[in-house]
Amino acid sequence: MKGLQLLILSALLCWVSADIRCHSCYKVPVLGCMDRQSCLLDPGQQCLTTNVYLGKMWLYSNLRCGTREEPCREAFNQSNHKLGLTYNTTCCNKDSCNSPAPRPTPALALVLTSLTGLGLWLLH
Template identity: 85%
Template structure:
């Protein structure tokens, strides 16, 4: 009886630990996550976070699960010369390890958005 109980508990622990979830969303400044969801990792895959920058300003982030078709590949300072964007991708494989960073204060968001808008208006 004890052996059966131990086997059942071991199976349950393995089953629970295999259910690793990742955050999944597009995160943009001011708005935060758009279409927030979670996804379950398949065996051998990893959660990933890609941050996209224009200069030093983050434009958006993409959080998701890697897939066999698009596995996570860490990359830092990848640049798209046409658009002038820089991409940083990080990988992890623990439950919700690509967690959402806390949002800046709303006042700071408003100031940064206003300054960006003013800068674009002055350029035209």
């Protein structure tokens, strides 16, 4: 009986102390995550995703682990009026729970593709 209790206690300790990893990258339209890595979450902290918008157009996302110095604080429609940017930050604490941002809008993809084409044409 004591052996079974010891086995259950060991299993619970392993489950509770399991490492939680978060995605860590800057995600930009068309190119996706730049410098994709993962980070190990410190105890008591959360993974975070900050999506940045110009109006309704998604510009980029910052995915990372929260730290004691910069913990995750959820915020929605936080604005920088000088730049016209809006920030939405979400927090989570499950393994790989901070998913990449939404796909870019078709209009943004068209603009970026056109600018790339123009740049290539100018270099030619």
